[in-house]
Amino acid sequence: xxxxxxxxxxxxxxxxxxxxxxxxxxxxxxxxxxxxxxxxxxxxxxxxxxxxxxxxxxxxxxxxxxxxxxxxxxxxxxxxxxxxxxxxxxxxxxxxxxxxxxxxxxxxxxxxxxxxxxxxxxxxxxxxxxxxxxxxxxxxxxxxxxxxxxxxxxxxxxxxxxxxxxxxxxxxxxxxxxxxxxxxxxxxxxxxxxxxxxxxxxxxxxxxxxxxxxxxxxxxxxxxxxxxxxxxxxxxxxxxxxxxxxxxxxxxxxxxxxxxxxxxxxxxxxxxxxxxxxxxxxxxxxxxxxxxxxxxxxx
Amino acid sequence: xxxxxxxxxxxxxxxxxxxxxxxxxxxxxxxxxxxxxxxxxxxxxxxxxxxxxxxxxxxxxxxxxxxxxxxxxxxxxxxxxxxxxxxxxxxxxxxxxxxxxxxxxxxxxxxxxxxxxxxxxxxxxxxxxxxxxxxxxxxxxxxxxxxxxxxxx
Numbered sequence: 001x002x003x004x005x006x007x008x009x010x011x012x013x014x015x016x017x018x019x020x021x022x023x024x025x026x027x028x029x030x031x032x033x034x035x036x037x038x039x040x041x042x043x044x045x046x047x048x049x050x051x052x053x054x055x056x057x058x059x060x061x062x063x064x065x066x067x068x069x070x071x072x073x074x075x076x077x078x079x080x081x082x083x084x085x086x087x088x089x090x091x092x093x094x095x096x097x098x099x100x101x102x103x104x105x106x107x108x109x110x111x112x113x114x115x116x117x118x119x120x121x122x123x124x125x126x127x128x129x130x131x132x133x134x135x136x137x138x139x140x141x142x143x144x145x146x147x148x149x150x151x152x153x154x155x156x157x158x159x160x161x162x163x164x165x166x167x168x169x170x171x172x173x174x175x176x177x178x179x180x181x182x183x184x185x186x187x188x189x190x191x192x193x194x195x196x197x198x199x200x201x202x203x204x205x206x207x208x209x210x211x212x213x214x215x216x217x218x219x220x221x222x223x224x225x226x227x228x229x230x231x232x233x234x235x236x237x238x239x240x241x242x243x244x245x246x247x248x249x250x251x252x253x254x255x256x257x258x259x260x261x262x263x264x265x266x267x268x269x270x271x272x273x274x275x276x277x278x279x280x281x282x283x284x285x286x287x288x289x290x291x292x293x294x295x296x297x298x299x
Numbered sequence: 300x301x302x303x304x305x306x307x308x309x310x311x312x313x314x315x316x317x318x319x320x321x322x323x324x325x326x327x328x329x330x331x332x333x334x335x336x337x338x339x340x341x342x343x344x345x346x347x348x349x350x351x352x353x354x355x356x357x358x359x360x361x362x363x364x365x366x367x368x369x370x371x372x373x374x375x376x377x378x379x380x381x382x383x384x385x386x387x388x389x390x391x392x393x394x395x396x397x398x399x400x401x402x403x404x405x406x407x408x409x410x411x412x413x414x415x416x417x418x419x420x421x422x423x424x425x426x427x428x429x430x431x432x433x434x435x436x437x438x439x440x441x442x443x444x445x446x447x448x449x450x451x452x
Contacts, residue, residue, distance in 0.1 A: 027440060034435035041399055041431065048407040067412060071350035079328065140351075246331050246349065 065239055070142040072242035073127065073159060074134035078281055080257065081131070083248035085286035087258015089229060093221040093266060094205060095295040103196070103219035105172040109270035113161065114189065114197055115213035116178040118148035122213040123158035124230035125223070127241065128259030129215065130159055135264055135278045136271065137168025144238040148181050153230040157238040162186045170271040178212070204296050217263070218270040221291070227259035261287025305437045306380035312430045313375040316368035319423050323348070323361040336418045347417035352408040360405070364423060367398060371430070380441070388442045395434040402427045 103110045113129065115122030123146070130139065143160040147153065161175035176187045189197065196216060202209040206224040215223045232255055233241055244250040248257065265288035268279035278284060326333040326348065336344030347353065353360050373379060374391040382388070402424045409416045 030439040031436075034439060037396070037435055038432055041403065041428070044403050045406060045428075048403065049410050051407075051411055067414075068346050068350060071346075071353065071413075074351065075349050075353065077328070077330070080330070243345065243349075246345070 065237075066142070066144045069144050069159060069238045069242040070139065072239075072245055073130050074139050074142070076131050076134070076245045076257070076260070078135075078278070078283070080246060080248045080253070081261055081264075082281055082283035084254060084257030084261065085283055086290055087256075087261065088251075088254040089232065090255060090258040090262060090290055091223075091225065091227050092262065092290045092292060093215070093217065093223040093227070095292045096200075096219055096222055097295045100219045103216060105174065108168075108170065108172045109218035109267075110172045110174055111218060111267070111270075112193065112196060112216040113173070113175040113213060114178075114193065114201070114215075115176070117145045117158075117160055117162065117181045117186070118151065118179055118183060119212050120147040120151055120153035120156045120230040121226035122177075123147040123153075123156035124226035124228045124233065125213045125215060126158050126161065127233075127256045128227055128263055131245070131256060131260035132263035132267060133166060133168075133171070133173055136170045136267060136275070137166055137173070140165050140167075145181055146238075147230065153234060156230040156233050157236055157241055158233075159238065170274055171267065217266045220269060221266045222296075227262065228255040257283070258287065258290070262290040263287070265291055301380060301437050301441055305433060306375070306377040309375040309380075309430055309433050310372065310377060312426050312433075313368055313372040316423060316426045316430070317365065317372055319419055319426070320361065320365040320368045323419055323423070324359070324365045327353075327359050327361040334417075334419055341415055342418055343415035344417040344419060346415040347409055347413055347420060350408075350413045352405070352412060355401075367394070370394065371398070375430070375434075385442060388438065391434055392438050392442065395431045395438065398427050399431040 103112060111133065113125075115125070117123075130142070133139070141164040143163060145158060145160045147156040147158065149155050160177060162177040164175070166173040166175075174193065176189045176193060178189075179186055197210070197214060200216060200222055201211065201214045201224060205222055208224075211224050213224070213226065217223075232252060236244075236252070241252055241256075244252050245256065247253055261283045264278065264281075264284045268274075268284060268288075271279070273279040323334070326344075331345040331348045334344045334348065336342065348361070355363060371391075371394060374387055374394065379387040379391070405420065406424060409420070
């Protein structure tokens with residue numbers, strides 16, 4: 001009896017010792033994992049900060065400014081644009097006749113922009129166009145530049161589409177920047193794009209055939225020239241214009257935001273009202289009131 | 300045995316995380332100017348919160364942060380630390396690791412890509428780091444493989 005009772009107690013003692021040993025080993029292993037991972041995180045933090053610190057400080061129009069400007073112009077809040085509504089000083093787009101063949105690419109409506117970095121009206125037009133397109137997709141690689149110093153509204157601050165990409169589930173954006181601000185060649189239009197220019201960048205849409213910028217919104221709307229006055233951006237940097245876009249009361253935001261709402265309303269017609277939250281936003285509905293009811297030259 | 304102060308402190312950190320993330324989310328949906336923060340030099344909240352990196356997979360990072368801290372508040376509550384079930388203990392560790400990895404990306408983005416830091420984001424990063432350290436030091440010990448096996452069995 002005694003031996004029979006003693007056996008389980010010994011086994012229990014052994015088993016208890018085993019459990020304790022396993023627990024101790026596990027605690028030790030946990031400490032190693034914890035210490036190693038904490039150390040790894042600390043090293044990673046230090047590396048990120050040190051790497052950032054070594055990065056050369058960009059100049060006034062350096063890489064960092066371009067990134068910041070791009071972030072701000074593509075990230076204007078819907079609430080800000082709703083407060084702007086129709087805005088002020090916006091030149092409306094024109095409607096193309098319903099018989100105009102739709103402009104599409106890969107089954108998606110195509111927005112064609114044809115301009116150049118030296119051109120002050122292109123500089124003005126890019127702001128609202130970028131704000132509007134950012135509500136349907138994502139830009140990457142947007143640059144910053146200014147228009148020519150020797151033209152109307154010299155040195156108008158702006159973004160540049162040269163080298164940028166735009167991805168969207170709803171639209172295709174096909175920008176062509178012909179030249180730099182000093183006249184060096186940048187992009188060359190495709191034959192199809194050149195056909196569009198030859199066909200539409202002329203009367204009755206303009207009295208100055210071949211003028212830039214030319215904006216074709218899926219062959220439903222057209223604008224030759226700028227929807228905003230580039231002179232209203234005089235004396236500002238790209239960063240100042242982009243930063244002011246968070247203030248719906250700023251004069252530049254009234255122009256850019258109002259034109260962006262108009263473009264967004266036009267784009268919503270191409271996407272059949274998608275995305276719904278964008279196309280039903282109060283600002284976009286207000287912007288839609290700027291769209292013409294009849295095509296150029298009558299209904 | 301987890302020291303009694305650990306659940307209290309980690310829960311407090313998580314609630315602080317919720318508060319700051321809610322503040323950043325409010326600023327995101329109203330105006331970056333709503334943040335009490337410098338907008339010049341290295342500390343520039345507007346520059347950070349309006350940058351391209353202020354969104355992740357199309358979602359505002361502020362909103363993701365708020366969601367993260369709400370979930371972490373539940374997992375770091377004293378009740379969750381006492382839970383006999385193993386999944387809160389595992390989820391706490393997994394989310395802490397994911398959280399700190401995301402914080403590392405954000406710190407990298409601030410210093411290397413954007414070239415500015417956001418004061419309130421940094422407060423969240425410090426909270427996330429402190430929470431990560433405590434979870435790694437004490438959260439691993441409450442995971443009992445044998446209990447997990449029993450649960451799965």
